[in-house]
Amino acid sequence: MNATGQDKEWENNVIYSESKVPFYELPDVMMTIEGKRVTTVQEWEQVRRPQIMGMFAGLIYGRIPEPEQPVMQVNEVLSVDKNFLDGKCTLKHLLIKFSNHRGEVKMHMVVYTPNNVAGPVPTLLQLSFSGVESSGDIGANNVQSYGNLNSGLPLIYFLNKGFGVAIIHGGEVVSDENGFGGNSVQRLYYHGNQSLPRADEWGVLGGIAWQASRAMDYLESDAAIDKSKVAILGFSKLGKSALWAAAQDTRFAMAFSQNSGCGGAALWGRIYGENMKYTFRNNRWLCENGRKFVGNEDDLSVDQHMLLAAIAPRPVYITSGIDDNWADPMGEYLSAHFATPVFELYGLTGQPSPERPKLNEPSEDRALSYVVRTSGHGYFQSDWDRYIKCMEFHFKKQGK
């Protein structure tokens, strides 16, 4: 995915070895800013969690500002196919338009719901890199890969279990990652002569998380969807966004992180692989306030284990690839490990062991599940199989 020269630069300057990870001390997820230790769910929800969300908004991802004038949302149905994939499901292709006096921004969405299933269905919202803009993007009728979507999502396996699938193109509404011009939602929220988001306002990942919440707005209105059982999934950069979306928007009932790495499930403090420096190199994925921590990661009052904790008690599933060095697979595990006390506060199971689970030994049945599997950055069918199992375990356990 990158030119060889760039990879060489990474190799020389980046930590890819456990033995080179510096000493670091993580901020304590359970200790409030006032220095009081959290001992109850109530203290967590009313004191510590809001503090943590405030730090992520102000220092890492940026907050969503109030617009000068309200942003109007219009859902337009582009097409409906009640007989999609040989009648196995209904496809709805949507165009959602956002506008105010500063202009209009558009996003596409496709929703597949199984036919022959009574009642509203649990649904996965995938943030996808490949578009869902054209009708050519959303087909699944390839006889070599029957029921597999362009986004990589194996629709047929979700339908077989009675689950729905919704897909948006993560980043469609942040078409300009530096200037936020064009089809970028940030500009609808500017005030006066503002030309870029303020230092504590959203960057790219914040914009994508906002997009996921707008998709959730639609899903809430669709009678075929069980709005209390919507899981969100993203891979890589979109995995970072998916976790931030789930932390902010409690309507998401479950979050899946596929190789999300730095700014997602991995810890900043380890400075392993992609670290704050590279996250800030070319663009504004995070808010500008975060830039001051480049090279000063020890100064952070927040780290990513706290993001996972902020999703509790809703289930989270972290997938790491053992060869995905850039995404710091060990950091992704340690993050889950250090988020575990919050899940335990709710009486739930996380990852209490400081030892990472064995390779390819998944645990779909925990509130905070984790797997490190063979191979690197990317989706494999076995990843999908595990997410489906996780949805079955948690959503069906809760009953209908």
Add this chain to the structure above:
Amino acid sequence: MKNKIIRIALLVMFLISTRAYSQEDKFAGALTRESDVPNYTLPDLLTTFSGKKITSIGQWEKERRPEIVKFFAENIYGKVPVPAETVTKSFKLLSEDKNFMEGLCTRRIILVTFSNSKKSLDMQLVTFVPNNASKPVPAIYHVNHGGVKGGGYDLSNSQRYGQVNCGVPLRQLILRGIGLVASDIGELIGGDNRAELLSGGILDLYFQPGQTNTKDDEWGMMAIWSFGLSSGMDYLETQKEINPRQVALMGCSVLGKVALWAAAQDQRFGMVLSNTTGHAGDAIWRRQIGETYDNMCEWLPRWLVRNAQKYKGRVAELPVDQHMLLACIAPRPLFISSGEYDYWADGKGAWISANHAIPVYKMYGKNVAFESENQPEVNTVIMKSAIGYNLRTGFHGTDQRDWENYMKFIEYHFMKIEPRDAQAIYYPEGELIDHYPNKSGKAVIIR
């Protein structure tokens, strides 16, 4: 002037849409359900074309096997003809990196040159050999068109550390003591890639004076590629670090069809790993599921020998089917991987094909550990068996689980050890092996 521009634009659009429809037409109407399978009778593996029953390995090897291979050569894939002037092969070391992948292995790139007075033609070949091996190692020969020249066997991605760019998990192979080989067999084909008839490339060396097209019984595309693989084996026999009798051909889709055909003809290959190969590979033609004989003759005529067209519309009259190709791999180990929703390649057909090849494996005293004739549940792996098998969730293409099956299959058959899970490879002494093995020291993680 304005008019002209518009007309050109329309013409371009027309061409693009025609191509898009062609692909859809190729797949249109493919049968996918078991209830669509017509009644059929497979040709009997152990009865010769003249009706004689085969009851011994001697008869199999002297009579039946040769006539099956000959039939496939002349009527399906194409034979390699005798050239007017001998074609010589030479091997030249182009580069050697003894410190590849942080010193775990040695990479060599070899130039294989085919020549006679007509011309000469080059094919690059790459080998990766573990540096700590005390004896010649087994290897996977990954079937690939042009990856050696094209960077497919370089390492440059820290997001898939230790995987070469075309996806082979090189580091895990090397850590298990298995080598890797690949060669640019696509270089042997010249001419227009989409033309119905083959031309140029290696054919120029083999054509008789005045010959401009392949004869009816010689050289389909898959024959050219399998010739490239056998030529790679010619090189492997000249070196000492890879055991040339423990080379497993691995190919996906059409490249896997080629792997099967190469190994059927060339018994120097010790194993085949058949990855969603389908028709002309491991699937039964007569079932008519997914890609059919007629479809391949229609849409991909250059893949097959020209004689193959004679059986178009008459597949029931073919005196062979693909189970007989698999039987020609015997007694060498064979692993078959299929994707549950890869209808085009007919995974069920591959299972049936493997089942019908068992009598020959049995004749050799090889244990094919299939519990019954019923296709196993999805994601069941049959490993400790002369024919390994896995129908896995997913689709057409190579999955990382396939690679792990193949490495284990090699451990079981070639290395005579208990197949190891990846955990044992990455944590050899209970601790994760570091990416940079020369560095020492340990991080302290404090809460």
